[in-house]
Amino acid sequence: xxNVVYDVVVVGSGAxxxxxxxxxxxxxxxxxxxxxxxxxxxxxDFPTHAMxxxxxxxxxxxxxxxKPGMExxxxxxxxxxxxxxxxxxxxxxxxxxKGKTFDGGGEDWPIEYAELAPYYEKIEREVGVCGNYDGLKxxxxxxxxxxxxxxxxxxxxxxxxxxxxxxxxxxxxxTLTQARFGRPGxxxxxxxxxxxxxxxKYNSYDVHLLPAMKTGKxxxxxxxxxxEVMMGADGRAKGVKFLHRETKAEGEVxxxxxxxxxxxxxxxxxxxxxxxxxxxxSSGQLGKHFIPHFTGGVEAFLEGLVGSKLKDDxxxxxxxxxxxxxxxxxxDYVRSFGAQFGYxxxxxxGWAREMGGMGAKxxxxxxxxxxxxxxxxxxGEMVPNAKSYVDLDYAxxxxxxxxxxRRQVTWMENDWKIFKDMQQWxxxxxxxxxxxxxxxxxxxxxxxxxxxxxxxxDPRTSVVNKWCQSHDVKNLxxxxxxxxxSASEKNPTLTMMALAARTAEHIADRxxxxxx
Amino acid sequence: MAERRDALKIIGxxxxxxxxxxxxxxxxxxxxxxHTMPAxxxxxxxxxxxxxxxxxxxxxxxxxxxxxxxxxGAGAAGVPAxxxxxxxxxxxxxxxMMAGLAWLKKETKGKPFVALTEKQQLAILEPLCAxxxxxxxxxxxxxxxxxxxxxxxxxxxxxxxxxxxTLGFKGxxxxxxxxxxxxxx
Numbered sequence: 001x002x003n004v005v006y007d008v009v010v011v012g013s014g015a016x017x018x019x020x021x022x023x024x025x026x027x028x029x030x031x032x033x034x035x036x037x038x039x040x041x042x043x044x045d046f047p048t049h050a051m052x053x054x055x056x057x058x059x060x061x062x063x064x065x066x067k068p069g070m071e072x073x074x075x076x077x078x079x080x081x082x083x084x085x086x087x088x089x090x091x092x093x094x095x096x097x098k099g100k101t102f103d104g105g106g107e108d109w110p111i112e113y114a115e116l117a118p119y120y121e122k123i124e125r126e127v128g129v130c131g132n133y134d135g136l137k138x139x140x141x142x143x144x145x146x147x148x149x150x151x152x153x154x155x156x157x158x159x160x161x162x163x164x165x166x167x168x169x170x171x172x173x174x175t176l177t178q179a180r181f182g183r184p185g186x187x188x189x190x191x192x193x194x195x196x197x198x199x200x201k202y203n204s205y206d207v208h209l210l211p212a213m214k215t216g217k218x219x220x221x222x223x224x225x226x227x228e229v230m231m232g233a234d235g236r237a238k239g240v241k242f243l244h245r246e247t248k249a250e251g252e253v254x255x256x257x258x259x260x261x262x263x264x265x266x267x268x269x270x271x272x273x274x275x276x277x278x279x280x281x282s283s284g285q286l287g288k289h290f291i292p293h294f295t296g297g298v299e300a301f302l303e304g305l306v307g308s309k310l311k312d313d314x315x316x317x318x319x320x321x322x323x324x325x326x327x328x329x330x331x332d333y334v335r336s337f338g339a340q341f342g343y344x345x346x347x348x349x350g351w352a353r354e355m356g357g358m359g360a361k362x363x364x365x366x367x368x369x370x371x372x373x374x375x376x377x378x379x380g381e382m383v384p385n386a387k388s389y390v391d392l393d394y395a396x397x398x399x400x401x402x403x404x405x406r407r408q409v410t411w412m413e414n415d416w417k418i419f420k421d422m423q424q425w426x427x428x429x430x431x432x433x434x435x436x437x438x439x440x441x442x443x444x445x446x447x448x449x450x451x452x453x454x455x456x457x458d459p460r461t462s463v464v465n466k467w468c469q470s471h472d473v474k475n476l477x478x479x480x481x482x483x484x485x486s487a488s489e490k491n492p493t494l495t496m497m498a499l500a501a502r503t504a505e506h507i508a509d510r511x512x513x514x515x516x
Numbered sequence: 517m518a519e520r521r522d523a524l525k526i527i528g529x530x531x532x533x534x535x536x537x538x539x540x541x542x543x544x545x546x547x548x549x550x551h552t553m554p555a556x557x558x559x560x561x562x563x564x565x566x567x568x569x570x571x572x573x574x575x576x577x578x579x580x581x582x583x584x585x586x587x588x589g590a591g592a593a594g595v596p597a598x599x600x601x602x603x604x605x606x607x608x609x610x611x612x613m614m615a616g617l618a619w620l621k622k623e624t625k626g627k628p629f630v631a632l633t634e635k636q637q638l639a640i641l642e643p644l645c646a647x648x649x650x651x652x653x654x655x656x657x658x659x660x661x662x663x664x665x666x667x668x669x670x671x672x673x674x675x676x677x678x679x680x681x682t683l684g685f686k687g688x689x690x691x692x693x694x695x696x697x698x699x700x701x
Binding site for chain 2: 051053056148149150152156313314345353359363366367370
């Protein structure tokens with residue numbers, strides 16, 4: 001390994017890194033995939049079908065006994081978070097890319113929807129995305145497998161939404177509803193986020209990396225916790241330094257280009273660790289504009305299902321979605337929100353401790369309400385602000401002696417307005433659906449980390465250009481949620497994968513022309 | 517053995533479903549010589565954290581919160597062991613438990629809680645439950661009850677008896693196709 005100089009060294013094997021590495025290998029580039037975690041077999045290593053009562057603390061562990069991986073933020077395993085994601089897969093719309101132009105606030109992307117559309121399609125055709133053709137302006141259709149049918153709770157919520165002039169749609173997920181590409185269709189066991197054991201749900205290891213191994217151009221280097229992007233005297237990246245996950249032995253992987261794609265915050269942290277003022281940070285923007293989604297939550301009981309006969313309908317978790325609708329309405333804030341609902345399976349019964357009473361009556365009350373429990377989870381778009389950023393905490397060193405990434409999030413007036421409005425709408429829809437509200441979250445929670453190394457045309461205000469290429473270091477790329485200049489209210493992964501496909505093509509083209 | 521279990525089962529279901537609580541009390545009284553606990557409580561495991569007496573008290577409260585009906589109650593579902601496990605690992609919970617158990621001892625004038633009649637036990641627990649439901653959890657007793665109820669609920673509804681039998685959990689199965697909702701809702 002020591003003497004090999006790869007064409008491209010990719011750090012991180014999740015949705016972005018996994019997609020990019022496979023596309024590059026297929027294009028003929030010699031690729032090293034450097035992953036902090038071990039190899040994980042999604043068919044055998046997760047306790048996918050476990051039930052809580054099998055464990056004395058009633059918590060289903062992340063991995064089966066003796067199976068390492070996913071234990072920390074830095075060392076996850078080949079496939080990264082795609083192993084345990086929920087697979088929601090939207091295209092962003094022109095409005096998502098140009099939010100500042102449409103309603104002010106935040107930043108525009110340096111690319112248009114039309115530029116990314118072919119890559120969305122490429123990804124949809126190679127991984128399989130199910131969904132319905134809805135013809136919505138702000139949620140472009142793609143190439144879909146049939147959607148998963150609605151649940152009873154979805155029908156009730158849709159009815160409530162319609163009373164308020166809204167409409168739900170079938171969720172779109174990178175989960176197969178029919179057998180395709182040598183993978184089986186979903187069997188609706190409700191365990192997507194525990195690790196899909198049949199790969200009906202996309203994960204980057206089984207769907208992208210493993211098949212790309214056949215090219216002979218891709219080398220997997222797991223258990224390598226990258227601590228630094230190495231720079232040459234010529235101002236170019238020349239590879240990465242790593243520590244072995246278990247032995248902590250040092251190692252290096254050399255390459256003509258380096259791609260950092262280790263899940264947003266960790267990518268930012270790696271760049272910050274790699275140089276005194278942060279690698280590729282002449283703009284001073286590295287770590288800034290951290291814009292994770294914020295989510296609300298309303299827990300409720302759908303009266304129409306109280307006391308009903310329980311169905312085996314956990315499915316692949318959420319089957320429906322409420323797309324953003326506020327863009328077209330009068331409001332006193334910029335941007336918008338959308339809502340997922342019912343993405344918890346029926347093994348979460350924490351609400352039962354909140355039900356009143358005791359004795360046989362309490363027992364019956366919980367039983368009656370069990371089929372009707374639903375969580376409504378709206379997601380809002382955060383507008384970047386100076387008080388939300390990522391930096392390194394040298395007081396908190398991990399087992400490798402590396403500083404931890406510190407997330408600072410402060411929600412501003414606009415964020416609070418969206419949060420309050422989306423909670424209000426969620427409550428309203430549920431009440432219109434005939435639901436009894438159990439709990440309304442009072443504070444937003446973060447999800448879907450985005451921003452920190454945003455892309456832009458101006459090297460003074462952004463970290464990478466529209467090709468995810470560092471403005472400062474020409475053979476260094478950053479590729480994951482960190483490059484998003486604005487977040488949209490939609491789940492971001494499909495957009496990361498489309499960016500990965502586009503960046504891979506760009507790197508391969510430039511390499512052929514000898515420009516990298 | 518089977519006979520004894522059957523007998524316990526019958527008594528358990530009477531205690532929970534009978535419209536006249538005193539009738540159940542009488543029944544218990546008749547059997548006081550052989551046992552003082554409802555079904556599911558008879559075979560408590562060795563506690564790892566609690567003393568035997570405290571453990572029996574907590575187990576009894578858990579059973580009162582989720583009693584045996586046509587499906588198992590907290591005791592038969594293994595909730596006492598779960599509470600022992602969780603509290604043993606949580607210093608915060610231990611404080612609440614110890615304070616609560618001491619408070620309870622005063623309430624019962626030193627008599628073991630399990631030796632009280634069901635009616636007497638409920639006379640202590642039900643007002644605490646009502647206060648908790650009203651959001652009033654300032655007192656030691658209320659805090660104790662709230663903690664035991666939360667632990668009981670968590671332990672019971674995630675148990676095979678609670679989730680599997682009582683709630684009739686369906687899921688975690690391999691389906692050929694998704695059972696689409698075809699109802700008029």
